[in-house]
Amino acid sequence: MSNLTQEQIKVLEQSRQRLVQLTRSLGSLIASLNQSDPLPPWTSLQSQASIISNNLISVSEQLSDQRDLLSNLVAYPGPEYPGRTQANTLEQLLRTKLDPRVEDWVARGRAAGTEPAVGPSSNFASDPDAAHKPLSEAELAHLWEWAPLEANQEARRRNWGGNYTLEEREAGIENVVTGLRRQLEDDDGSEEESEGEEGDKEEMDVIGVHRKPGAAELEFKIASHHPHPVQPFVPLDLILRHMTTGRMP
Amino acid sequence: MHEQSLFASVPVHQHHELLQQLAGLTAMQPRHCLERRLIFKAYRKPGLAGRVGATQDLQQADLQRLNKMLNGNMYYTQVVGPVSERDFGSTAPVDRDIQMAGVDDSKPSGTSSPSYDYERQQWKLEFRDIPEAGTRSAVTSRLMSSATLPRGDVVQAMNAWGYHFTTEYLVEGDMFVLNDIAIFLHRVLHYPGGDELNTPRRQLPALKDMVLFEKSGSYVLQAFIIVQDGSNQETMKTASQHLFGLREQLKSAVLLEQADRLSLDTRAK
Numbered sequence: 001m002s003n004l005t006q007e008q009i010k011v012l013e014q015s016r017q018r019l020v021q022l023t024r025s026l027g028s029l030i031a032s033l034n035q036s037d038p039l040p041p042w043t044s045l046q047s048q049a050s051i052i053s054n055n056l057i058s059v060s061e062q063l064s065d066q067r068d069l070l071s072n073l074v075a076y077p078g079p080e081y082p083g084r085t086q087a088n089t090l091e092q093l094l095r096t097k098l099d100p101r102v103e104d105w106v107a108r109g110r111a112a113g114t115e116p117a118v119g120p121s122s123n124f125a126s127d128p129d130a131a132h133k134p135l136s137e138a139e140l141a142h143l144w145e146w147a148p149l150e151a152n153q154e155a156r157r158r159n160w161g162g163n164y165t166l167e168e169r170e171a172g173i174e175n176v177v178t179g180l181r182r183q184l185e186d187d188d189g190s191e192e193e194s195e196g197e198e199g200d201k202e203e204m205d206v207i208g209v210h211r212k213p214g215a216a217e218l219e220f221k222i223a224s225h226h227p228h229p230v231q232p233f234v235p236l237d238l239i240l241r242h243m244t245t246g247r248m249p
Numbered sequence: 250m251h252e253q254s255l256f257a258s259v260p261v262h263q264h265h266e267l268l269q270q271l272a273g274l275t276a277m278q279p280r281h282c283l284e285r286r287l288i289f290k291a292y293r294k295p296g297l298a299g300r301v302g303a304t305q306d307l308q309q310a311d312l313q314r315l316n317k318m319l320n321g322n323m324y325y326t327q328v329v330g331p332v333s334e335r336d337f338g339s340t341a342p343v344d345r346d347i348q349m350a351g352v353d354d355s356k357p358s359g360t361s362s363p364s365y366d367y368e369r370q371q372w373k374l375e376f377r378d379i380p381e382a383g384t385r386s387a388v389t390s391r392l393m394s395s396a397t398l399p400r401g402d403v404v405q406a407m408n409a410w411g412y413h414f415t416t417e418y419l420v421e422g423d424m425f426v427l428n429d430i431a432i433f434l435h436r437v438l439h440y441p442g443g444d445e446l447n448t449p450r451r452q453l454p455a456l457k458d459m460v461l462f463e464k465s466g467s468y469v470l471q472a473f474i475i476v477q478d479g480s481n482q483e484t485m486k487t488a489s490q491h492l493f494g495l496r497e498q499l500k501s502a503v504l505l506e507q508a509d510r511l512s513l514d515t516r517a518k
Binding site: 234243 | 256509
């Protein structure tokens with residue numbers, strides 16, 4: 001293969017375009033993290049992250065689609081290349097091995113890519129070492145599928161209303177391992193009374209409910225309720241007029 | 250100087266709660282204030298206005314300017330004197346010399362026995378123009394100026410400037426400061442027995458005998474910013490934006506609004 005066809009140059013050009021886009025969006029994320037104080041809102045970070053991930057996907061598609069061509073290409077300097085002044089760039093272009101840092105990244109990426117392929121075949125409980133390893137992607141998905149249904153079924157079997165189950169209370173609540181740092185109160189029985197009192201003491205009255213256009217939730221207007229409301233007799237205008245000129249209303 | 254302000258009427262039952270809310274918002278305890286306010290009204294001095302001058306051009310220009318000054322808009326103006334609770338229901342000092350020796354410059358009243366000395370009362374002249382008409386922002390903006398007057402009887406000096414005493418009242422309230430905003434929650438008290446007097450009182454009645462002007466005891470909330478350079482649009486805009494910020498913060502408690510322009514009309518007709 002001596003000369004590139006028009007087609008192949010187009011492919012290279014496309015790859016270049018995609019890489020430029022990727023570096024640009026990475027650059028803008030870095031700039032916004034460095035410059036904006038306070039940090040940009042999470043919505044904007046998230047949209048930037050999704051742009052970058054889209055760029056990555058398109059780069060990786062391009063690279064794998066044109067794998068045959070790209071792996072066969074060899075770069076060499078033409079006679080008119082300014083080798084003396086642009087030596088650094090030339091060295092970068094002529095490298096056949098990756099930069100050591102980049103090699104590390106690639107190795108890590110390869111390892112992460114091959115791991116899940118091994119994961120799903122092994123059973124969760126059977127492997128004694130599995131308890132200390134992070135779950136693979138497929139295992140996590142499986143767990144998330146299983147857990148809500150199971151938790152729901154378990155929940156339906158019990159009569160809720162306290163921090164401890166009846167079984168636990170019978171066995172003595174001191175022995176329960178909650179895994180929580182704070183102390184749970186066993187407030188069975190007293191609960192209803194205190195709730196009733198709170199209801200009486202409540203000083204907030206909901207005086208209006210309305211639906212905001214475009215919002216799904218209702219909005220409550222809360223006004224503090226006073227036992228003896230006294231509205232002013234003299235309007236503000238007249239008070240101000242009196243204060244300005246001394247004239248009696 | 251320009252004063253930008255927003256007002257709200259606060260019913261008496263909300264007063265205590267609002268004081269606490271403002272104390273929380275501003276992170277300061279309320280500063281209680283009592284102020285005597287004397288209202289003076291400008292009048293035309295007979296004989297000065299409309300006098301026919303000499304025919305020379307220079308004098309005519311001078312006279313025109315003088316006439317314009319004397320016959321231009323005339324205003325109500327206020328003379329404000331801070332007082333303390335001890336000044337009320339007390340008698341005049343018996344021996345002036347003893348009191349003078351121990352008097353603190355910042356306090357108008359005597360230190361040892363409760364007494365109120367009208368001759369030592371501090372006064373400040375406060376002028377407010379009618380609020381600007383047709384401003385785009387929804388705050389009350391008006392030209393203002395204040396000047397310290399000599400202690401004691403101000404009526405003579407004011408008369409000399411063409412103002413006569415109209416009436417006086419007392420303002421009782423609490424002051425808060427939040428960044429550049431001053432917040433004054435106040436109400437008007439009248440002296441018992443009406444105002445038949447044509448001069449400011451030399452002695453003050455007991456504070457509990459004072460009569461509420463607004464019979465239900467409601468308060469007026471005024472939030473204001475004083476802008477030194479009223480011609481600078483940028484600072485004026487910043488000030489009104491700060492006031493709007495406060496209005497948002499207090500929205501659930503009180504509704505701060507622009508006051509009716511004519512209710513703050515200080516022009517004397």
